[in-house]
Amino acid sequence: MAAIAAIFDQLNPGAVVVLPDDCYQGVTSLALRGQRKGLWQVEQLAVDDTPAWLDAARRADLIWLESPSNPLLIIADLVTICAAPRKSGALLVVDNTFATPLNQQPLSLGADVSVQSATKYLGGHSDLLAGIATTADEALAGALRSSRTQNGATPGTLEAFLTVRGLRTLALRLERAQTTALLLAERLQAHDRVTSVRYPGLASHPQHAMAATQLGGFGSVISFEVAGTAIEADQVCHRTHLIQHATSLGSVESTMERRGAVPGQEHLPETLLRLSVGIENPADLWADLTQTLDASADC
Numbered sequence: 001m002a003a004i005a006a007i008f009d010q011l012n013p014g015a016v017v018v019l020p021d022d023c024y025q026g027v028t029s030l031a032l033r034g035q036r037k038g039l040w041q042v043e044q045l046a047v048d049d050t051p052a053w054l055d056a057a058r059r060a061d062l063i064w065l066e067s068p069s070n071p072l073l074i075i076a077d078l079v080t081i082c083a084a085p086r087k088s089g090a091l092l093v094v095d096n097t098f099a100t101p102l103n104q105q106p107l108s109l110g111a112d113v114s115v116q117s118a119t120k121y122l123g124g125h126s127d128l129l130a131g132i133a134t135t136a137d138e139a140l141a142g143a144l145r146s147s148r149t150q151n152g153a154t155p156g157t158l159e160a161f162l163t164v165r166g167l168r169t170l171a172l173r174l175e176r177a178q179t180t181a182l183l184l185a186e187r188l189q190a191h192d193r194v195t196s197v198r199y200p201g202l203a204s205h206p207q208h209a210m211a212a213t214q215l216g217g218f219g220s221v222i223s224f225e226v227a228g229t230a231i232e233a234d235q236v237c238h239r240t241h242l243i244q245h246a247t248s249l250g251s252v253e254s255t256m257e258r259r260g261a262v263p264g265q266e267h268l269p270e271t272l273l274r275l276s277v278g279i280e281n282p283a284d285l286w287a288d289l290t291q292t293l294d295a296s297a298d299c
């Protein structure tokens with residue numbers, strides 16, 4: 001969020017900010033708070049409404065994209081939107097946290113800035129908070145660095161060390177986690193307590209073909225809905241043994257949470273669970289999921 005705040009710090013008063021309607025909740029609340037203070041104006045567009053993004057790119061000062069989106073895993077047509085004409089001086093930013101730099105390189109598609117929460121996959125062990133904004137524009141890099149320094153958001157040496165150390169195993173962790181994620185997504189789809197599964201690697205994902213060309217891999221986050229009430233969905237999270245009931249994602253350990261329970265996320269289907277698949281034994285993960293899904297069926 002410090003890296004993201006440094007980008008918003010570049011905006012001039014009255015700027016027009018365009019955000020996806022399914023977006024990391026912290027970004028949406030930062031943007032809406034700025035709007036309430038009269039700093040800028042916010043518009044929210046459907047992630048997959050490419051014509052609306054092309055139109056917005058001609059008018060907006062900050063075009064904020066996130067793909068795959070958190071938590072609905074909708075794919076933005078980054079190839080088209082990043083290459084489209086935009087207002088002079090506008091910044092096009094892609095939050096690349098879910099894809100990681102191994103699966104998607106927004107700067108090569110024409111984005112001005114690529115953002116990563118290093119707290120997630122890059123660090124990969126749920127033991128640090130850090131963020132990265134990458135740009136090929138030297139003047140912009142200098143401006144972002146000044147915002148970072150002036151706002152006191154310089155990362156500590158331990159966080160920097162842990163990020164670099166985490167990066168060394170990113171390829172191995174991601175490969176393992178996304179292979180397991182596809183397996184679990186397929187099995188969840190066939191489970192009778194599960195009413196829908198969102199995962200870009202499934203042929204049933206509405207944008208599977210675009211995901212397959214745009215992404216080097218489908219990532220390790222799965223969002224799925226369970227039959228029943230929100231309380232029953234909460235019980236599915238509470239009864240896991242191996243999967244941690246926690247918010248963060250992209251770690252070596254699997255985490256799961258009911259996202260609709262989070263303030264500001266009430267637009268989500270109420271039984272939607274977001275599962276971030278880690279690097280544990282796939283059979284152990286499936287055993288944990290089935291025991292909790294089957295248990296909730298009995299109550």
Ligand SMILES: *Cc1c(COP(=O)(O)O)cnc(C)c1O
Nearest residue numbers: 001024070095097117118119130
């Ligand atoms: C977690 C997350 C962030 C914010 O990252 P922090 O490191 O927690 O500040 C931003 N974008 C996305 C998509 C995220 O998942």
